[in-house]
Amino acid sequence: MTHPPTRPASPTGPAQAAPRRAARAAAGLLAASLLAAGCAGADTNALGGAPADAAKLTLRATTPPAQGRLDRADWLLEDEPDSLDLDRQGGSAGRVVLTNICERLYQLQPDMSVEPFLAEKARTPDDRTLVLTVRDGVTFHDGSELTAADVLWSLKRHAAKDMEQSDEFGNVSSMRRTGPRELTIRFKEPDALFTKALAGDAGIVWNPRRVTAAGKEFGTPGQADACSGPYRLKEWKSGDSLTIEAYADYWGTKPLTRRVVFRWASDSALVNALRTGAADGTYAESPNTAAALRRAKNLRQYYGPSTASLVLIPTARGGLKDPAIRRALSLSLDRKGIANSGYGGLVQPWAAPVGAGAWGYERPRFAAAQKKLGAAAPATPTADDLAEAKKLVKEAGAPDDPVVIGTDSSQGRTVVANATRAALQRIGVRAQIKTVPPAQFEEFYSDPQARDGIDVLVGDWYISKADPMGFYDNGLSDSSNNWVGFKDPAYDRLVHKALATLDDTERARLTTEAQRRFVDAAVWIPVAQVPTALVLSDRLTGPPSSQSYLYYPWAARLGARKG
Amino acid sequence: MAVRLVRRLAGVLATLLAASFVIFAAVYAAPGDPAVFLAGGRDKLTPERLAQVRAEYHLDEPLAAQYGRWLWDCLHLDLGRSFKYSDQVSDLVAARFPTTLQLVLYATVLFVVLGVGAGILAAVKRSTWVDSAVVGVTTLAASVPSFVAAIALVSFFGVRLGWFPVTGSGEGFLGTVHHLTLPALSLALGALALVSRVTRQAMVDAAASDHVAAARASGVPEREIVRRHVLRNALGPIVTMCGLVMAGMLAGTVVVETAFGLSGIGSLLVGAINTHDFPVAQAVLLLMVTGYIVVTTAVDAVHPLLDPRVKEVRS
Numbered sequence: 115m116t117h118p119p120t121r122p123a124s125p126t127g128p129a130q131a132a133p134r135r136a137a138r139a140a141a142g143l144l145a146a147s148l149l150a151a152g153c154a155g156a157d158t159n160a161l162g163g164a165p166a167d168a169a170k171l172t173l174r175a176t177t178p179p180a181q182g183r184l185d186r187a188d189w190l191l192e193d194e195p196d197s198l199d200l201d202r203q204g205g206s207a208g209r210v211v212l213t214n215i216c217e218r219l220y221q222l223q224p225d226m227s228v229e230p231f232l233a234e235k236a237r238t239p240d241d242r243t244l245v246l247t248v249r250d251g252v253t254f255h256d257g258s259e260l261t262a263a264d265v266l267w268s269l270k271r272h273a274a275k276d277m278e279q280s281d282e283f284g285n286v287s288s289m290r291r292t293g294p295r296e297l298t299i300r301f302k303e304p305d306a307l308f309t310k311a312l313a314g315d316a317g318i319v320w321n322p323r324r325v326t327a328a329g330k331e332f333g334t335p336g337q338a339d340a341c342s343g344p345y346r347l348k349e350w351k352s353g354d355s356l357t358i359e360a361y362a363d364y365w366g367t368k369p370l371t372r373r374v375v376f377r378w379a380s381d382s383a384l385v386n387a388l389r390t391g392a393a394d395g396t397y398a399e400s401p402n403t404a405a406a407l408r409r410a411k412n413l414r415q416y417y418g419p420s421t422a423s424l425v426l427i428p429t430a431r432g433g434l435k436d437p438a439i440r441r442a443l444s445l446s447l448d449r450k451g452i453a454n455s456g457y458g459g460l461v462q463p464w465a466a467p468v469g470a471g472a473w474g475y476e477r478p479r480f481a482a483a484q485k486k487l488g489a490a491a492p493a494t495p496t497a498d499d500l501a502e503a504k505k506l507v508k509e510a511g512a513p514d515d516p517v518v519i520g521t522d523s524s525q526g527r528t529v530v531a532n533a534t535r536a537a538l539q540r541i542g543v544r545a546q547i548k549t550v551p552p553a554q555f556e557e558f559y560s561d562p563q564a565r566d567g568i569d570v571l572v573g574d575w576y577i578s579k580a581d582p583m584g585f586y587d588n589g590l591s592d593s594s595n596n597w598v599g600f601k602d603p604a605y606d607r608l609v610h611k612a613l614a615t616l617d618d619t620e621r622a623r624l625t626t627e628a629q630r631r632f633v634d635a636a637v638w639i640p641v642a643q644v645p646t647a648l649v650l651s652d653r654l655t656g657p658p659s660s661q662s663y664l665y666y667p668w669a670a671r672l673g674a675r676k677g
Numbered sequence: 678m679a680v681r682l683v684r685r686l687a688g689v690l691a692t693l694l695a696a697s698f699v700i701f702a703a704v705y706a707a708p709g710d711p712a713v714f715l716a717g718g719r720d721k722l723t724p725e726r727l728a729q730v731r732a733e734y735h736l737d738e739p740l741a742a743q744y745g746r747w748l749w750d751c752l753h754l755d756l757g758r759s760f761k762y763s764d765q766v767s768d769l770v771a772a773r774f775p776t777t778l779q780l781v782l783y784a785t786v787l788f789v790v791l792g793v794g795a796g797i798l799a800a801v802k803r804s805t806w807v808d809s810a811v812v813g814v815t816t817l818a819a820s821v822p823s824f825v826a827a828i829a830l831v832s833f834f835g836v837r838l839g840w841f842p843v844t845g846s847g848e849g850f851l852g853t854v855h856h857l858t859l860p861a862l863s864l865a866l867g868a869l870a871l872v873s874r875v876t877r878q879a880m881v882d883a884a885a886s887d888h889v890a891a892a893r894a895s896g897v898p899e900r901e902i903v904r905r906h907v908l909r910n911a912l913g914p915i916v917t918m919c920g921l922v923m924a925g926m927l928a929g930t931v932v933v934e935t936a937f938g939l940s941g942i943g944s945l946l947v948g949a950i951n952t953h954d955f956p957v958a959q960a961v962l963l964l965m966v967t968g969y970i971v972v973t974t975a976v977d978a979v980h981p982l983l984d985p986r987v988k989e990v991r992s
Contacts, residue, residue, distance in 0.1 A: 352772035353940035379938030386843040
């Protein structure tokens with residue numbers, strides 16, 4: 115229910131894992147790596163200038179507010195959007211664009227908290243009922259008024275079988291209009307994450323007339339949008355560019371920037387376009403892109419909280435089947451070394467399997483819990499950690515066969531794989547690395563047969579909701595992402611209880627408890643958190659720098675630095 | 678004449694049909710499962726969901742049935758919908774083909790003018806330092822792979838000097854020329870040596886023929902000899918080579934497109950292959966094969982016009 119969508123762009127290296135991105139990077143023909151390493155600017159190996167210090171990276175949710183108007187901003191995406199119908203194709207390039215055009219019932223704020231939005235007010239008369247009041251005075255981009263009927267139609271479309279967001283509605287027993295501006299949603303059991311889903315793609319309100327009129331073509335180039343946001347879709351020239359324009363009759367604050375023109379490029383072409391001023395900004399999906407631009411004089415970089423993380427995902431095969439060996443690996447892994455040599459210091463050693471961006475509430479409690487987990491997942495292992503790890507291996511008995519580490523050839527993953535092998539060897543466990551092409555790598559995540567030959571995957575993951583509980587169901591004994599076959603009835607009970615607990619404080623308590631059990635059993639081994647990186651021309655400012663850029667109208671806050 | 682035309686057309690169609698089957702089968706034989714991509718997120722990939730997706734997209738049917746379905750649709754001008762983009766394949770290809778075509782045409786103009794020019798120069802100044810310089814420089818140019826040339830050109834003329842844009846394909850005639858100059862040059866460099874070498878050799882061979890010696894003996898001016906007798910007779914191999922190189926380029930633009938952030942069919946194809954977007958990969962490959970056949974057939978058709986001897990032999 116609350117798993118991530120396919121990590122649309124993994125934060126590792128130029129040759130990405132996710133199929134959508136792999137597309138270009140791969141050009142298969144070693145173009146990616148050679149281009150990136152060459153003199154063209156995407157200098158991912160030398161990582162221009164002094165690398166950031168991973169431990170001291172400051173994460174801010176926003177950039178300084180903009181002061182002045184702007185006629186046009188040129189923005190880069192790492193790929194062309196697949197579609198602007200997020201119910202059918204939920205790629206991140208499309209989301210970065212569409213979040214400025216479409217609005218949701220709730221809104222994810224730059225600080226990753228969630229607030230009612232197109233649903234002006236929300237009531238919960240009991241734990242299984244959610245009553246939403248639809249905001250008055252909102253018009254779609256075709257001028258028609260947004261009604262409660264439109265909202266209901268949109269929710270039913272999201273919930274329809276085969277739609278990307280249908281799994282968010284698994285708990286819903288009924289959705290009805292109960293007043294001129296009122297909707298009532300009833301649940302089979304309390305659902306703590308539902309309103310968070312309404313801040314994501316499951317909460318988009320479509321204009322049914324436009325969607326129906328476009329039919330199968332809805333969301334493809336040449337079609338009008340069907341939303342009510344601060345920008346409207348002006349033009350999408352397939353294969354060339356996509357332009358959005360401020361919507362004159364917008365109900366909320368009008369944006370400072372009149373037009374945003376999106377183009378797409380990958381690797382060195384993206385880096386060069388920013389460096390030469392051909393583009394004004396991008397949300398860099400790979401930390402290495404940001405690293406390559408650290409020296410550029412006309413650009414500034416901002417790092418913000420995100421839910422993304424680098425993780426080692428063990429399988430039930432081979433030596434890492436034993437939790438003691440997994441714990442030993444976690445103790446002996448040099449996370450700081452990985453961050454510095456694989457990612458230019460732009461990722462942070464981390465002890466939990468989700469990034470700090472997931473803390474949409476009860477932040478101090480989650481921060482304290484994460485810190486406590488650091489004992490089992492040190493940034494740099496001390497002599498004591500290594501001694502403890504060796505002891506664990508000795509007690510459990512070192513496995514006979516070498517541990518097979520599955521990776522692709524991207525720079526970041528290669529470093530993680532080598533660090534993992536080094537850590538294992540240091541504690542007396544033999545290991546070998548198996549490198550596969552990006553498209554095949556992505557299949558490791560989904561196909562148990564594909565990962566048949568590996569003991570641990572150099573993985574990455576993010577969740578779409580700012581609630582760590584959106585992650586921990588991956589450890590349930592019946593979850594398809596629980597590859598090691600972790601079975602703990604107490605854990606299962608905790609997760610189910612937390613998912614049904616609407617009270618934030620209580621849910622946070624249950625979540626940190628589940629998290630402790632998950633990390634103790636080393637179901638996955640956390641490596642680092644991957645912040646969002648915003649690269650922006652020094653003339654511009656305003657947009658959020660957190661992962662909220664996927665769900666928040668970031669362009670509406672973009673403007674000139676000086677008035 | 679009409680019979681020959683029909684025969685040629687039939688040959689082209691048979692080649693296309695065979696090519697289409699090979700392409701279709703090859704795309705299917707590629708490792709990896711499109712259903713994994715089609716099913717969406719990593720968390721949704723239950724075996725049931727995958728089976729359902731396979732059924733929905735007819736991926737569970739035998740290859741022959743799928744090919745038949747595809748061919749039938751193609752004959753009705755329906756190339757299907759992209760798995761990745763929900764758009765029509767024909768729209769996707771139509772939007773990207775002009776960029777690739779412009780790029781190839783521009784590169785062709787460059788390598789024909791520079792390559793043939795250098796070859797003529799080398800042949801005329803045979804065994805002088807000019808000859809050696811042409812051979813040396815073009816060999817050097819050819820030994821640089823196009824992606825290395827692309828990196829060097831973009832970093833020097835794009836990033837350092839700022840003379841040329843580093844991404845996109847530009848608008849209007851001048852804009853397009855401005856944007857495509859560096860990519861076209863990277864693409865053309867590799868062809869230069871080949872074309873100049875073929876030109877030089879064809880000219881040298883033609884110059885050695887008896888009628889040239891006769892013309893020279895009867896006092897025809899040298900310039901006239903080169904133009905009317907040597908170059909004219911050498912044109913056959915030169916045009917053939919230029920045609921082949923150009924046709925080959927239609928399928929080889931991907932590296933340059935990636936380096937310069939151009940959305941052409943080369944990058945569309947690689948993206949489609951990586952995401953197992955069968956309908957797009959098949960359509961683009963078929964288009965490339967068709968392009969190749971059209972160009973080589975055109976060269977074949979031009980041949981008799983250039984050299985009447987070819988016509989005699991054939992008829």
